[in-house]
Amino acid sequence: MSRSLCLVLLLFIPLGLCLNQEGRYLQQLKLGFDDPDGFFSDWDDAVADYTPCHWSGVTCSEQGSGFVEAVDLSNANVAGPFPTVLCRLAGLKFLSMYNNSINGTLSDDLATCRSLVYLNLAQNLLTGALPESLSQLPELRYLDLTGNNFSGDIPVSFGLFRKLEAISLVDNLIDGMIPAELGNISTLKQLNLSYNPFSPGQIPPELGNLTDLEVLWLTDCNLIGPIPDSLSRLGKLVDLDLAINKLTGPVPSSIAELSNVVQIELYNNSLIGELPVVGWSKMTALRLIDISMNLFTGTVPEELCSLQLESLHLYENELGGKFPEIISNSSNLYELRLFGNRFSGSLPKDLGKNSPLVWVDVSNNLFSGEIPASLCKNGALEELLMIHNSFSGEVPATFSKCLSLTRVRLGYNKFSGEVPLGFWGLPQVTLLELVENSFTGVIEKSIAGAGNLSTLNIANNNFSGELPDEIGFLDNLIEFSGSNNRFSGSLPASIVNLEQLTKLDLRNNGFYGQIPAAIDSLKKLNELNLANNKFSGSIPDKIGELSVLNYLDLSGNQFSGKIPAGLQNLRLNQLNLSSNALTGDIPPVYAKKIYINSFLGNPGLCGDIEGLCDVKNVTKSVGYVWLLRSIFVLTGSVLILGAGWFCFQYRNFKNSKESIDKSKWTLMSFHKLSFSEYEILGALDEDNVIGSGASGKVYKVVLSNGDAVAVKKLWGGSKKGENEDLENGLGSSPVVDNGFEAEVETLGRIRHKNIVRLWCCCSTKTCKLLVYEYMPNGSLGDLLHSTKSGLLDWPIRYKIAVDASEGLAYLHHDCVPAIVHRDVKSNNILLDGDFGARVADFGVAKVVDGNKKGGGDSMSVIAGSCGYIAPEYAYTLRVNEKSDIYSFGVVILELVTGKRPVDPEYGEKDLVKWVCTTLDQKGVDSVFDPKLDSCFKEEICKVLNIGLLCTCPLPINRPSMRRVVKMLQEIGSLNPTKFATKDGKLTPYYYDDLSDHGNVA
Structure with a gap:
């Protein structure tokens, strides 16, 4: 009876009382965290075996004892302070809270996690000093504190770790010195301290004592001085990264002792001298080496290029001479970047024959000779960059089948001959740059296959013939520069299909005919330059519908008729219609002296611009001359009589208000204006000043139509002692002399609803004004x-x-x-x-x-x-x-x-x-x-x-x-x-x- 009663009573005992002690500890952890995604939703009391072993992220020992061995909260999106209650789990070996919002500091209580082998708290919000007591964890082998905000020094006590194999403190705020005591952790295999603002210091030579070290990453650690010879003792090292520091001196010849190293990163330092000539042959495991952005001189060692390299970065040094031919034997070479050096001679003739080259960049050197035909033999080449050299000859015919190419830059060389037929139509190419060579022939119809082409720059060559209709099939084309060639014929009607086109530059060719009437289809066109061709007919009025056009040059052609009124809708930074056969009046927007050079060489044009109209129209008869002389005499008398009165009035005027000679101001507008410069100039008095600073004053000018504008008047030079910002945000510019040009150049060509609008600028030799939209809330x-x-x-x-x-x-x-x-x-x-x-x-x-x-x-x-x-x-x-x-x-x-x-x-x-x-x-x-x-x-x-x-x-x-x-x-x-x-x-x-x-x- 008593047994039955006990059984009945047991059915009514809450299951939570059956949860073991370790489960209760974990529930304390849960209560200390914010859990917006419900990671802990199954951490409840309803357990069948009295243990938390089936909860998310919890793993228990295999012996069935129920002891928790691992807690993994990686990417759980939880937030809160580090839960030291975990250290009450006596058997806890593995703890990961990677990528959460663990905040606050780490206390010395963490040292009570005596069984901990693996600790990952990377990518959290932890702050403060690194706990000195961490080294007291006797079993700890893996420590990752990457991506937090720890500061101060790396504790000297870290040299006391007994079994630590990997430590990562990447991307924190550690600002002390790298302690030499780290060289005492004899078990260490990985040391990663990259991206910390350490105090300037040398690489501790004691790190050479870490003879089991496989990975040494000290990227961007503010290191100075030479690379210590002691690192040559790291016989097991696989990966050495000392990049983005201020290391000086040469690469020690002892580096050759690193026979197991696979990757060496020394880029972006101040290393000097020649590379060791011998010893590289010992480094049989070396596959990737980057010594770019240093000050190395001399030639590239043959022994280095005889290795089975996969990636070789030597760019932006002062290396020279002929590049070793033996590099062609590297059967795994996929990346070769040599740009920005002084290499000369030919590229190895078999380069790419035995290797799956993907990226080749030899730009900005002194290379000559032909392009190796084997560069794309293995069909993997994606980028071929050879600009600014002295390469010559033709583009190899084999390149017509290099379907993997995406970027091709052959500009600024001495190439000649015709471009292979299939090369025009490579399907993956986005950039094709052949500028500044001596290429001949035509653009082939096969260009229709270049469906991904966005930039085509073939300027300054000897291309000829007509543009094929297929050019209009390039739906992704953004820029087309074909200036300074020998093209002829009319523009293909299909060119108006290039809806993504922002730049069309075909100046200095032999094109003729008319501009396609549907030019307004090019809604994104920002620059149109057809200067110095033989275009004729009228300028299409629909050009005025290209709302983002701000550069238009049609000079040196045979355009006739009137200047279309639609051009007044444009906000042009540059306009040139000179040397044509245009007639009639200049549109009022452009009838300003600043545009006079835009209309020269059009005898039939006339407008209210001084010096443009032919004075012979005014002096056709002697009677007109006599009348003009009479007017001049009368005018002169009036001026003499009024001079004295004017001087008297001017003296009084000057005392009351700044005088402005409005006739000497030049206005450049960037939008259609509802006011003139005279309205602005007449309102620049002290009553309208709303701000003053180092670059000048700002005025609020209320126009006759009731609208308001803000006018920034720049000082002639910097005014010392005035460094406060100008009111309404039109603040001071630290470089006053260049501020006007920078502001005009920038705001004059950009349009966005969240960029302040620059209406226009007015200038004389001594004063400059910028007129903005007025912002009433400052x-x-x-x-x-x-x-x-x-x-x-x-x-x-x-x-x-x-x-x-x-x-x-x-x-x-x-x-x-x-x-x-x-x-x-x-x-x-x-x-x-x-x-x-x-x-x-x-x-x-x-x-x-x-x-x-x-x-x-x-x-x-x-x-x-x-x-x-x-x-x-x-x-x-x-x-x-x-x-x-x-x-x-x-x-x-x-x-x-x-x-x-x-x-x-x-x-x-x-x-x-x-x-x-x-x-x-x-x-x-x-x-x-x-x-x-x-x-x-x-x-x-x-x-x-x-x-x-x-x-x-x-x-x-x-x-x-x-x-x-x-x-x-x-x-x-x-x-x-x-x-x-x-x-x-x-x-x-x-x-x-x-x-x-x-x-x-």
Whole structure:
């Protein structure tokens, strides 16, 4: 009876009481985490065997004892502090929390996980110092703390690890020295400290004691000095990466002792001297070597090229001489990049015969001779880049069958002969550049097969004949440059089918006939240059419907008739209709002295431009001459009598208002104007000044039609002592002398709803004016950091962030070449009456070439504003899009916090560091602007996340501007986002917008 009663009672005992102690520990972990995706949904009490062994991410020992051996929370999207309760699991050997939002610091309690063998906390939000006690874990073999925000030194105690085989501290904020004590970890096989802002220091020679080491990655660790000979003792080393440092001296000959090494990366250092001539033959395992972007001289050793290499990067050094023929024997060679050296002679004649070449770049050298016909023998060649050499001869006929080619650049050489028939129609080619050679023959009809071709540049050759109709089949063609050839015939009617075309340059040929009437089909055409041909007939009025056209040159032809009125609809930066047979009046928009050279050589043209019309029309009779003389005498008398009165009045006028000689001003417009320059000039008095700074003054001018414009009047030179921003975001330009040209060049050719509109510019020799659309709500910075900041609720701030990001994305991704603003800040974001945002002040903007060494253009001085300047820009003076992204991230942090980018309350920190510190110490609520409604907390957290991503210390970890736009838009959409927030804790947005170090010409 008692047994039956006990059994009945047992049925009513809650199952949770049956869960063993280890299960309860794991439930404590669960309670400490935010779990938006429900990873822990099956971590409950309903277990059949009293253990948590069947829970997600939990693995128990095979003996059936129920002891937890492994906890894997990788990619679980959970957030919270590190759960030290895990160390109560006595048998825990494996712990991975990779790619979550584990925050806070690591405490010394982690040392109580005595059984731990594998610990992966990579890609989280951990901060503070690395715990010294980690080395007390007696069984630890694998330690990965990559992608966190650890700072300070690597503890000297790390040299005490007993069994550690792999350690990765990549992409943190560790700023001490690399400790020599790491050389004491005799068991170590992998050491990866890359991408940390270490203090400048040498590679510790003690690392040569790690005789079991297989991987040594010290990329971008601020290393200086020579490569120590001691590394030659790393006999088991497979992968050596010392790239992106400041290493000096030669490559030690002892490197040849690394007989097992497969890959060597030394690119982007300051290494000098000649490469070791002998010893390479010992390195039989070597397959990939990159010593590019250094200062190496001399020739390339034969022994190095005799190895079975797969990838050889020697670009941007000072190497010279003839390249070794023996490289042709490398049966696995798929990549050869030699550009930017002084190599001479011919390329190895059998190059590619025995190897599956994919990428070949030998640009910018002194090579001569013919292209090796065997380059594409194995049918894998994708990129062939040979520009700026002295190659000669013809394109090998075998290239007609190289169907794998995607990019071909043979420009600026001495090639001749006809291009092989099939070469014109390679199906995968996107870029075909044959510019500046001596090619002859015609463009073959086979070009119809080049369905992916986007850029065709065959300028400056001797091509002849007519353009085939098949040219109109290239649906993806964006640029076609065929200038300075011997083409003839009329333009094929099919050319109007090229709807993606942005540039058509056929100047200096022998084309004749008329421009196709349906030219308006080319809606994306930005540049049309048909100068110096034999075109005739009238200029189609439909050219005026090409809304984005800003470069039109039809000079040196036989066009007749009137200038079509439709041209007035265009916003042209350059117009040239000179040397034709045009007649009639010049359209009023172009009847200005600035355009006089655009119409010269058209005897039948006349307009109200001084010096254009033939004065013989005015002096046909002696009576007219007599009448003119009488008028001059009378006028002279009046002028003499009035001179004294004028001088008296002028003296009084000068005391009351700045005088302006309106007749000497030149106006260049970029949009259709409803006002004249005289309306602007007449309103530039002190009563209308709304801002003043280092580059000049800004005036608000109310026009006669009631509209308003903002006028920036640049100083003749820099005014010392005035460095404050100009009101309304038309701020100061650090380089005043170049600011006008930069602003006109940039804003004059771009169009976007979130870029401030430049109506026109007016200039004399001593003064320059820029006329913009007026933004009634001024600049974001002025409004956000004033007593009026209450006007900016969260929906408005979010809208401003989206608008500004779209404007910057247009500059980075849609402008060709890309434009970097270089001074992104809240004072350069203007707000219209509805708080729509426009990016403004392009006085220091730069066009950038993404293929340049170092990933950007070098600047002579830093441009930008304190608190917004990306850290790498400040010490490298190299500018690219990532610099703007950092600055925009600071703007986002301003919108979220309501604080300035620099402020005394931060001490020596700036806003970025203040936000990171405050998040760690006080939580997310402490960084929000108290003026913001807490009901928007979730959205604000997500936007804050984006700001933190944009301000990552390493440029490579910042998302592209296009990605930023997408992330911001996702927040405001109804679709699920990739963010999750709960109780103010953040989950980062991970992205794949990364690029390698390759620098391809």
